[in-house]
Amino acid sequence: MPELPEVETIRRDLAAAIVGRRVVRTEVRDASLVHAPSVAGFGRGLRGKAVQRADRRGKYLLLHLDDGALVLHLMMSGRIFLRPADDPVGHTRLVVEFDEGPALHFVDVRRFGRAWLLPPPGVDALLADLGPEPLEPGFDGRVLQAAVGGRRRAIKPTLLDQRIVAGVGNIYADEALWLARIHPDTPAGSLSLRRLNNLARAIVTTLRAGIEYDGTSFLTHVGSRGERGRYQERLNVFQRTGEPCPRCGRAIERLVVGQRGTHICPRCQRRRG
C-alpha cells in the first residue's frame, strides 16, 4: 500500500489509540517480518515497554518506546489493524498486545513488510540515508536541485528514490508530475530551478491532499480500524488510463518508466529537451 499519506493516516490512528499503552505480549506469526533483533529478542525486548509517541519518517512508522523504537515498514501490501488480540484476520504476521485496548496487528499478504526493535542509535542508522521530509519547512526546488544536479536518470524514478525525498511512491509521483506538467521521462538534471520549484510545490500539494482524504485505498490501504481512504476519488491520472485529463480533456495514457506503471496526460506533460 503505503506512501507517505497512507503511513501518516495510520500514524495518526496509532497516536490516538496506543500511545501510553504498555506491551504485555507479542506474537510473531511470521519470522521473516522481523529484521532485528532475533525473533526471541524482539518479543523479549518489547515486553513491558510503554509507547511514548507514534512518529513517521518517510514511509517508516516509528513507535517510540521507553528506550528505542518499534519500527514498521509496510512495503507493498502491509496493513495495521487495531482489533482484539484473539481475533486475527488472514495473513496476520505480528500481534502486539497491550495492557488495555485493542492489539496492534501487522497484516501483510505479500510478506515484504518489515519490523525492527532498535535502540536509538539503531533507529538513526536505519533512517540515515533518507532524504528530506517533503512536508517539513525548507523543502523546495533548491533542495531538489542539490540532490538531482547533473543526474541523467528520469525524474520519476528519481522521485521514487527515498534518498532524494522521503515518502513519495508510485501514486503520488504520478500525481505530482501531472500537477507540475512534467513528463516522467525527463532527465532529472535537465529540469530548471523554476520547474523543480513547481515540482516541489506539486509534491507538497499532492501529499497534503492525500493526508486530508486519509490516503488512497486503491488496492490494500485501509486505516487501522478498517476504514478506506478517499483520495482514490480525487486522483487525476493514476490508474485512470483512457479517462479524460481533468485539466485538458485529453485521454490519460499508461506507460512504463523505470519499470513502474506510469500515468500521464500526453498533452499536459510533453517531453521537452
Next chain:
DNA sequence: CATTGGACCTGACCGC
C-alpha cells in the same frame, strides 16, 4: 559513482 534489472512474495484478473 550512477543506473538498471532481477529478486523478493502472494493473489487478482484476463484471455484462451
Next chain:
DNA sequence: TGCGGTCAGGTCCAAT
C-alpha cells in the same frame, strides 16, 4: 475449470 501471463502504494542487491 484450469493454465499462463500480467499486474500490484517498495526496497535491496548484483551486474553493467
